[in-house]
Amino acid sequence: MDIYTKQGKKRIISEHSPHSRLGLNMLKAFLFGGGICAFGEGLRGLFLSLGIKSDTSTLLVSMIIIVVAATVTFLGVFDNIARHAGAGTLVPISGFSNAVTSQAIDARSEGYVLGVGAKIFTICGPVILYGLASGVIYGIIYYLTGLFGW
Amino acid sequence: MTMTNILLAFLAGGAIASTVQIFIDKTNLTPARLLVFLVSFGVFLYAVGAYEPLFEIFGCGVSVPLIGFGATIARGVKEAIDSTGALGILTGGLTAGAAGITLSLMIGLGFSLAGHGKRRNIPKIRR
Numbered sequence: 001m002d003i004y005t006k007q008g009k010k011r012i013i014s015e016h017s018p019h020s021r022l023g024l025n026m027l028k029a030f031l032f033g034g035g036i037c038a039f040g041e042g043l044r045g046l047f048l049s050l051g052i053k054s055d056t057s058t059l060l061v062s063m064i065i066i067v068v069a070a071t072v073t074f075l076g077v078f079d080n081i082a083r084h085a086g087a088g089t090l091v092p093i094s095g096f097s098n099a100v101t102s103q104a105i106d107a108r109s110e111g112y113v114l115g116v117g118a119k120i121f122t123i124c125g126p127v128i129l130y131g132l133a134s135g136v137i138y139g140i141i142y143y144l145t146g147l148f149g150w
Numbered sequence: 151m152t153m154t155n156i157l158l159a160f161l162a163g164g165a166i167a168s169t170v171q172i173f174i175d176k177t178n179l180t181p182a183r184l185l186v187f188l189v190s191f192g193v194f195l196y197a198v199g200a201y202e203p204l205f206e207i208f209g210c211g212v213s214v215p216l217i218g219f220g221a222t223i224a225r226g227v228k229e230a231i232d233s234t235g236a237l238g239i240l241t242g243g244l245t246a247g248a249a250g251i252t253l254s255l256m257i258g259l260g261f262s263l264a265g266h267g268k269r270r271n272i273p274k275i276r277r
Contacts, residue, residue, distance in 0.1 A: 022175050026168040033167020033215070034160035040210035041159035058213050063253055065214060070257040074264070087170035090181050091188065092163065092214045097254050099185075104258035105266050116262050120255060123182045127216070128251060130186045131223050132243045134193035139227040139239035141197070146231070 025086050032081070032088025040065060040092075062093050069094035070101040078102070099123035155209055162204075162211025185216055192220020196228075222246050 040061040047057035069089075072078045078098050082089045089095055100120055107119035121128075170188070173179050179187075195201040201221040204212045212218060226246020230238025244251075 022172065025175055026171045029171035030164035030168040034162075034164025034211075037163025037211045037214045038156045038160035040214040041156045044210050045155060058210070058218075059249055061210055062214060062218065062250055066250065066254050067257060070254070070261060074261045087167045087174055087184075088164075090174075090184070091167045091170050091216060093216060093219065093250065095181070095185060096216060096219070096250075097257070099182075100254045100258040101261050104262035108262050108266060116259065120258050120262075123185065124251075124254065126182060127185050127189050127219075128247070131189035131193065131220055131247065134190040134220065135223040135227045135243035136239055138193055138197040138224050139231060139242060142228055143231050143236055143239055 028084055029086045029088040029091075032085035033091050034088075036065065036089070036092045036094060065093050066097040069097035073098045073101040074105065096124060096127060158207060159209050159211035159214075162208035163215060166212075166215045166217065188216040189220040189223075192217035192222075193224040194220075196221040196224035219247065219250060222250070 043064060044057045044061045047060055048054065052060070069078065072081070078089070082098070089098070100123070103122045103124075104116050104120045107115040109115065110119070170184055173184055174181070192201070195204070195217060201212070201217075201224075205218075205221075213221070223243040223246055226244075227238060227242035230242030230245065232238070234241070
């Protein structure tokens with residue numbers, strides 16, 4: 001038994017850890033992440049060709065992906081896709097939408113105020129908070145540089 | 151808008167996702183931390199003026215990843231400051247992000263009122 005030595009411990013840990021298949025995971029993330037963005041770009045092209053303004057089209061695309069991801073989460077399919085896609089479904093806005101919807105659904109049994117109401121922000125809360133915080137820092141810098149004419 | 155645009159969006163979105171996949175596999179950063187990082191990175195990209203040119207080339211390849219959400223916040227702040235002055239520092243971010251945030255929250259609430267669907271367990275994005 002060499003579990004008491006450093007090498008032995010290392011060997012046992014590596015034997016019991018799942019083999020990381022970084023290359024395959026990256027490829028899958030690339031295909032899913034790229035696929036979602038390509039789907040979005042196709043939609044945006046459609047909206048633009050219908051004469052919708054560029055800003056609105058971009059926003060509509062994100063909103064449609066949010067709705068689709070939330071629905072897929074509700075149907076219980078999202079986790080099955082995310083198991084393969086990894087960052088491919090996490091990085092697009094679909095990951096944000098999944099985080100909100102899955103937390104809201106899972107917190108039902110804890111009530112609607114401190115259960116759903118609080119837990120719905122478990123993952124999207126930090127994202128919103130630090131997104132806004134970064135925005136405020138940028139705003140202060142932008143305002144001051146404008147004020148002093150730098 | 152051609153197949154080239156769609157291909158460029160595919161490449162940019164794929165590149166961002168596979169880069170984040172490296173962080174998931176090789177570091178112990180949780181998905182939540184990576185999402186926070188992406189949003190802040192989006193604000194940073196917009197602030198240094200890199201986001202708009204990237205968006206011109208890659209379109210939804212940079213706006214659909216959470217980077218786009220950060221850039222939306224930053225643009226909202228900038229435009230609010232331009233039109234209302236210092237108050238815009240506080241109002242711009244949430245105003246610009248309102249559509250995405252409110253829509254996600256309302257759908258989440260709606261589905262949780264509708265039932266637990268076919269979900270049985272807590273999501274395991276992390277492996």
